[in-house]
Amino acid sequence: MTIEELERIRTEARQILAERGERFLPDGELKPPRPGEVRVVLRNCGQIDPKRIEEYIAKEGYFALHKILNMTPEQVIDETKRSGLRGRGGAGFPAGQKWFFARQALASRPAPADGAPPAYLICNGDEGDPGAFMDRAVLEGDPHSVLEGMAIAAYAMGATQGYVYVRAEYPVAVEHLQTALPQARRLGLLGKNIFGKGFDFDVDIRIGAGAFVCGEETALIDSIEGRRGEPRPRPPFPAVSGLWGRPTSVNNVETLANVPQIFLKGADWFAGMGTEKSKGTKTFAIAGKVKNAGLIEVPMGITMREIIYDIGGGILNKKEFKAAQTGGPLGGCLPAKYLDTPIDFESLVAAGSLMGSGGLIVLDENDCMVDVARFFMDFTQDESCGKCPPCWLGTKRLLEILTRITRAEGTEKDLETLEYLTQNISTASLCALGQGSVNPVVTTMRHFRDEYEAHVRDKFCSSGVCKGMFHYEILADTCNGCGACRLKCPDKVIKGAKKAVHEIDQANCIVCGDCYKACKFAAIAIRPRPTPKSKLPECG
C-alpha cells in the first residue's frame, strides 16, 4: 500500500458514498446528533457500511496511520500526551503516558529469543458495565477506526501483535471485526511492513466468556492467556510485565477510536474540547427513566442536567427525577443537587461516583434506592472473582443485609454494619471491582439515608418497590371516579360507582401496581401498611 493507492481508494469510495447520498443505517438506536452533541468517536457510526473498508477510507480512514509512520514513536507519544487523551474505560489514565511506560520497559529488556512479539497492544472491548454500550456501537459501526487506533498505539509503544478482546454477548461486533481484519490485511494496512515503513503489526480477536472482572486489565490478560480471569497485584504494571510477561498496553475501545482523529486534526483541536483536566468528548449511554434513551457523545464538562433534560428530553411520564446512576456497578447514585456539576473524571470521583465507561441510568421517584443498591450488590457479588476474601465474602454479606432490609427484616444495627463493611471492603480489596463494589451502597446511604431509615424503622418503601413494605391508597379528595383503576385491576378489588370516589379492598389486594400506573390524576398514593407484612426467611 502506498499513499497514492490509498488516495485513489478514497476518491472512488467518496464517489460511491456521494451516490448513495444518505446514512448507511436508517435511524436506529444511534440517532443523528442532537443539538449539543459533538461526534468524534461515533462520527462514522451509522454513516458508513462497517463491512466495507473503502467507506472508512472515504472518511479519511488510515490516513492518520500513514501520517504517524513518518513520525518517530516518541513524537507520537508526545503528541498524544499533548492532546490530553485519557483512558475512556473508566480510570482516566493518560493514554500517551501508558504507551511511554511500555516503550521505556521495552527498551530496557532484551527481545524474546524465540521470535515472539516483544510487546503487545490490547484493545479492551469487554464492556461489562450494565447500562453501557458505546463500545459495542463503535465495534459494530466503525471497526476500522479501532483497528487504526490500535496500529497507531502499537507503533508508539513498540508492539507488533495486538488483540481485541470482545464480549461473547456482542456477536455482531465480533462478526464485523472478523470481516474488517482480512480487509485491512489485504490492503497491507495490517501485517508486515505497513506503508513500506518497516512497521509490522497484526491483530487477533479474543472472545470473552462472560466474566465482568475481565474488564480489569490484569484479569483480561489472564483470560487471553487461557486462564480464569483473576486480577494480579500491581506493580508490576502491564506496561512492564503484561501478556506472557512482556510489556503490554491495554486501551479501551473508545480511547483507541479517538486516536486517528487526534492525528488527523491535531492535538490542539482535541485539547480545545472539554475541561482543564478532561479533554475531548465522552460518549454516554443514557437509559432508564428518560424520554430519549440512547447513545450520545458530548464534550467533557457538560452538566448532567444538559444531558438528561436538553439531550435526553427529560424524565418519562412526568415523574420526578430522583438520581442518576453513573459508572456502572462500581459507580454511584447522584441526587438532584449534582445535576449542575460539570461532568469530568475528577468531579464524578469527588461526588463519590465514577465516570466508568459512561453508562448513565436515570432513576425516578418509583425507584427505591435501597433496592438499587441491592441490585448492584447482587451483580458484584456474583461477579467477584473469588481471589480476595474482603471482596468475595464482604459483598456476599452486604447483599444479605440489603436483601434483609428490602424484605422488611432490617434493623438499625444493619445500617451500622453496612457502613463498617463498606469501609473495610474498599480498603482491603486488590482490584477496582472490590474497591468500587461498595460505591452504590456508600452513595445511596450518603444521599438517601432517609430511605434506608424508613426501610428499617417504619418498614416502609416510599418508592413502592419493596414488596410487603407499602400499599396503595386512593386519595378521596383527588379521585374523580373515572374508573380507570377499577377496570385495570386484575383481581377486581377496587370498588366505586362512576364519578364517585373509589376504594381498594386492602385485604384482597395483591399490590401489583396496575392501578397506580393506570391513574392519570395522581389520585393513588403509596402509603405504609398498617402492619408490615414480612416474608418468611428463606432456608439456606
Next chain:
Amino acid sequence: MSMDLDAHRPALDDIINREKAKGGALIPVLHQAQELYGYLPKELQDYIAEGLGVPQSTVFGVVTFYSFFTTKPRGRHRIGLCLGTACYVRGNTKNLERLSHELGVNAGESTPDMRYSLEVCRCIGLCSQAPAIMVGKSVHSKVQPDQVADILSQYE
C-alpha cells in the same frame, strides 16, 4: 451424565490441533467445542484437557469461572432475559416472572422437551430498547409481560 463424543470428534480434533499451536488456546477451544456440542460435560472437558496437554482441573476451573460456558445441555432456543440496570428499572423482572410461569421452569433451567432454556443475563447492550429479551440471536425490545406468550410462540 453420558454423552456421545464421537458425534463431532473429527471437527473437535481439528479445532484442538489448529488452536494448540497458539498461546492461550483453552478458551477459544472451549468456545468452539460448546458451539459443536451445545454444552461442555465432564467427558468433553477431559478430552480437551488431554488434547491440549493441560490438567483437567485447569479446564474445569476455566469452565466454571466463565458464565458463558455451561455443563448442562440447553434447549433449542436459548432465551436470554437481560437484567442489566436499564432493563431492571424498566421492569424486566415482571417479564421474567411471566416467562417462568409460561414455561414452567426457573431461570437457569430448560423445559423438559428441550425446546427452550431460560437464562438471565447481565446487559446485552440494548439499554435504549429496555426491557429486552434475546431468543437465540433475535432481539425483542420494549417487551411487556402480555407479549411474552406471543414471543414464545414464534420459536418452534
